[in-house]
Amino acid sequence: MIILTLLEPQQKTSLKQWCFENSSVIRIGRAADNHVVLNDSLVSRHHLELRQISSAGSNGVSWQVISQGTNGTFLNGVLVTNNLLPDNSLLQLAQGGPILQFQIQEVTASRPWLQMQETQETEENTDPTVYSGSRTPLTYTCTHEGNAPQNLFCIHCGQPISVEKTIRHYQVLKTLGQGGMGTTYLAWDAIGLTGGRPQLLVLKQMNADMAKIAKAQELFEREAYTLKSLNHSGIPKYYDFFVEGGKKYLAMELIHGQDLEKRIYTNGPVTPNQAIAWMIQTCDVLDYLHSQDPPLIHRDIKPANLMVRNANNQVAVLDFGAVKEIGTAPGTRIGAEGYCAPEQERGQPLTQSDLYAIGPTLIFLLTGENPFKFYRQRGRNFRFDVAKVPTITSQLRDVIDRVTEPLPRDRYQDAKELVAALAACY
Numbered sequence: 001m002i003i004l005t006l007l008e009p010q011q012k013t014s015l016k017q018w019c020f021e022n023s024s025v026i027r028i029g030r031a032a033d034n035h036v037v038l039n040d041s042l043v044s045r046h047h048l049e050l051r052q053i054s055s056a057g058s059n060g061v062s063w064q065v066i067s068q069g070t071n072g073t074f075l076n077g078v079l080v081t082n083n084l085l086p087d088n089s090l091l092q093l094a095q096g097g098p099i100l101q102f103q104i105q106e107v108t109a110s111r112p113w114l115q116m117q118e119t120q121e122t123e124e125n126t127d128p129t130v131y132s133g134s135r136t137p138l139t140y141t142c143t144h145e146g147n148a149p150q151n152l153f154c155i156h157c158g159q160p161i162s163v164e165k166t167i168r169h170y171q172v173l174k175t176l177g178q179g180g181m182g183t184t185y186l187a188w189d190a191i192g193l194t195g196g197r198p199q200l201l202v203l204k205q206m207n208a209d210m211a212k213i214a215k216a217q218e219l220f221e222r223e224a225y226t227l228k229s230l231n232h233s234g235i236p237k238y239y240d241f242f243v244e245g246g247k248k249y250l251a252m253e254l255i256h257g258q259d260l261e262k263r264i265y266t267n268g269p270v271t272p273n274q275a276i277a278w279m280i281q282t283c284d285v286l287d288y289l290h291s292q293d294p295p296l297i298h299r300d301i302k303p304a305n306l307m308v309r310n311a312n313n314q315v316a317v318l319d320f321g322a323v324k325e326i327g328t329a330p331g332t333r334i335g336a337e338g339y340c341a342p343e344q345e346r347g348q349p350l351t352q353s354d355l356y357a358i359g360p361t362l363i364f365l366l367t368g369e370n371p372f373k374f375y376r377q378r379g380r381n382f383r384f385d386v387a388k389v390p391t392i393t394s395q396l397r398d399v400i401d402r403v404t405e406p407l408p409r410d411r412y413q414d415a416k417e418l419v420a421a422l423a424a425c426y
Helices: 214-229 260-267 272-290 351-356 358-367 394-403 415-423
Strands: 002-007 014-020 025-029 048-054 061-067 073-075 078-080 082-084 089-093 099-104 115-118 138-141 165-167 170-178 182-189 199-206 238-244 247-253 257-259 306-309 315-317 375-378 381-384
Touching (some): 061 073, 199 214, 214 238, 214 247, 257 260, 260 358, 272 315, 272 351, 272 415, 394 415
Antiparallel strands (some): 002 014, 002 099, 025 048, 048 061, 061 082, 073 089, 089 099, 170 182, 182 199, 238 247, 257 306, 375 381
16 A cells, blocks of 8 residues: 655644555646645646556565656655655655655554445545545544654544544644634644635634624624635635634635744844845735725734745735725724834825835844834934844845835835835845
8 A cells, every 4th residue: 555645844744645555556746637636836737656667576566756747856855757766755746845755555454543444435425635546435443543742634544633623614623823813723624615625724713702892803804805805825815704603713724834023033034135035025915905996905014924835935924804995094003013104003004004014024034133123213203224234235225214214105106116126136
């Protein structure tokens, strides 16, 4: 039996598993007609084949990998096209792409954690995360023994090891965070109702206390409404919004990565070129938001709301609860200290207010310090003073100065103009 395990890129823990018995060819790629479907932009539609071949080994059978992916395939870190595939090896589909562990295992009656029985169920009623290569439905009885403590899914059967609770058809695997507004869970959609396939996702639950506050309800519902209307690779996908047991829930895409605040606090400041690249990507998302009709203002751009995907090092913008349509009446003051434009402090945000936040974010990425530390009086106004920061060139300092001008009319007027200025600083 061949077992393929999708691994979490950092910890190399199991995310998902496929089992194949009596198969001679296993096709892997992004297209739906593959045996293993990996919905990742770096993966080609028909990325690779694993093919059984005759050999002079003890059992006369070996496996080879045949790569057809545009972005290449790496076997244990080495780029390959047509190579023998050793047992217990790692296949990475493109640099920075998903990682699969390849294992050959014999099925014997002496292994109580894996008992396979043929059933009369239809393929549609079979859990699509665990199936045989011949598409014969299998029933698994598994004790989940031998898993590492941090594993979410069993390395043997591919099912969740521990389910805290079930909300509708969502299996809650762990709590990701808890704040004033609500609780965020990591959940598993086993039947694939949200994205058309079984997947991990984020499930946000509004706190009962917050549900009594009209403004909190408005912000929570606004995030769901906004995400549902948007379609951009730098914005988490909307999946579902519902009320269950009197509580409101929002299901959305799980971004595999790390937010820039944690990244900098963990690893320290980054190079100017990397900081500029991330801010250009952020501006691309802002340009998309600002070009909506009517334009949308994010109002909470800051490092903690900018997530860098593990797969491609691209920025995704999080937390759309504060999004506001331009032209609506002045409202509640929302924004993080040090990143918030003066007019936004007064409850009168503009599209240029989002651009303002790019300046202090750059300062944080390049210094590892709260940008408020560099905020001091200059003339009649308070401004950011980064003249003594060695990694900030005079050209980049000019960009930071202009994008954080006290008056919106003195700043870059749109995201495209700011992108051009940032690109010139490479």
